Amino acid sequence: MSEKITDKGTVRAPPQVPRTVGANLQKLMGRTSVTTPEPLTLRGDVTVELVKSSASDADVLFAARVSTLGEQSLDELKKDPERSKGLINYLVRDRHGSPFEHNSMTFLISAPIFVFREFMRHRVGWSYNEESGRYRELSPVFYVPDASRKLVQEGRPGKYVFVEGTPAQREAVGSTLAESYEQAYTAYQKLLAEGVAREVARAVLPVGLFSSMYATCNARSLMHFLGLRTQHELARVPSFPQREIEMVGEKMEEEWAKLMPLTHAAFNANGRVAP
Numbered sequence: 056m057s058e059k060i061t062d063k064g065t066v067r068a069p070p071q072v073p074r075t076v077g078a079n080l081q082k083l084m085g086r087t088s089v090t091t092p093e094p095l096t097l098r099g100d101v102t103v104e105l106v107k108s109s110a111s112d113a114d115v116l117f118a119a120r121v122s123t124l125g126e127q128s129l130d131e132l133k134k135d136p137e138r139s140k141g142l143i144n145y146l147v148r149d150r151h152g153s154p155f156e157h158n159s160m161t162f163l164i165s166a167p168i169f170v171f172r173e174f175m176r177h178r179v180g181w182s183y184n185e186e187s188g189r190y191r192e193l194s195p196v197f198y199v200p201d202a203s204r205k206l207v208q209e210g211r212p213g214k215y216v217f218v219e220g221t222p223a224q225r226e227a228v229g230s231t232l233a234e235s236y237e238q239a240y241t242a243y244q245k246l247l248a249e250g251v252a253r254e255v256a257r258a259v260l261p262v263g264l265f266s267s268m269y270a271t272c273n274a275r276s277l278m279h280f281l282g283l284r285t286q287h288e289l290a291r292v293p294s295f296p297q298r299e300i301e302m303v304g305e306k307m308e309e310e311w312a313k314l315m316p317l318t319h320a321a322f323n324a325n326g327r328v329a330p
């Protein structure tokens with residue numbers, strides 16, 4: 056992005072926004088041809104990157120065995136894998152939760168603001184840092200459901216299912232969202248150009264705007280999150296999360312399962328209820 060120096064200091068030129076809306080929208084709606092390019096980026100996915108971790112099944116065993124064996128080395132824990140597996144399963148089954156707290160995973164998540172709004176309701180065992188709309192200009196990246204996202208809710212509150220929706224509904228969602236985002240981001244740019252502070256101008260931006268955050272958790276707090284924010288055939292207590300936060304949860308779970316396979320297996324084997 057270009058900058059110029061004035062008597063007020065360094066001023067950023069208006070962003071050269073990628074003219075990709077037309078292409079993105081067509082792609083999200085399952086088409087290949089591109090018509091009118093417009094100046095926004097539309098996304099139908101979320102991204103989750105495990106940026107830092109100190110988390111293994113051995114951490115759980117290490118913490119649990121202090122109860123009976125006192126202090127010991129991590130190497131000793133590898134001596135009897137079957138017993139270790141059994142202990143982890145017992146801890147999850149009988150909800151002895153604290154041994155699952157001696158580990159840490161930090162994720163970098165990019166998702167729409169409405170996902171973060173739900174995410175940050177998870178208070179216990181989570182730390183968050185989100186990009187600032189006060190200190191930086193927000194990029195024009197917005198959410199439009201892709202072709203896999205079911206659009207229509209049928210049934211009464213508490214007992215409903217989502218169905219695909221018609222091609223006309225999909226078209227309406229894509230074009231209406233794109234049009235609305237375009238208007239909102241143009242208004243944001245207009246206010247910034249008038250010299251209005253970023254923290255004031257951002258009031259015009261919708262919850263479909265992408266944001267990014269670091270979220271740090273441990274296996275216990277992640278299991279609680281996954282129990283509530285994913286739908287799974289093994290869940291003893293079914294939950295009905297919004298699909299977009301579930302997409303984030305699924306990606307986090309994938310990373311966590313690689314780090315702590317025994318704990319992950321025990322979580323599934325015991326109905327996906329956090330200990």
Ligand SMILES: Cc1cc2nc3c(=O)[nH]c(=O)nc-3n(C[C@H](O)[C@H](O)[C@H](O)COP(=O)(O)OP(=O)(O)OC[C@H]3O[C@@H](n4cnc5c(N)ncnc54)[C@H](O)[C@@H]3O)c2cc1C
Binds near residue numbers: 279
């Ligand atoms: C499908 C779904 C629909 C939802 N719909 C809505 C909605 O319509 N409106 C809405 O406002 N929220 C809604 N929520 C959010 C929900 O109410 C919880 O805020 C969110 O799931 C976080 O759960 P939690 O409080 O258990 O998690 P955390 O905040 O991480 O807490 C973990 C656990 O710690 C304990 N705990 C934490 N704080 C306290 C406390 N103050 N007092 C006592 N115990 C505590 C509880 O045992 C809690 O389960 C929804 C959540 C889901 C999954």
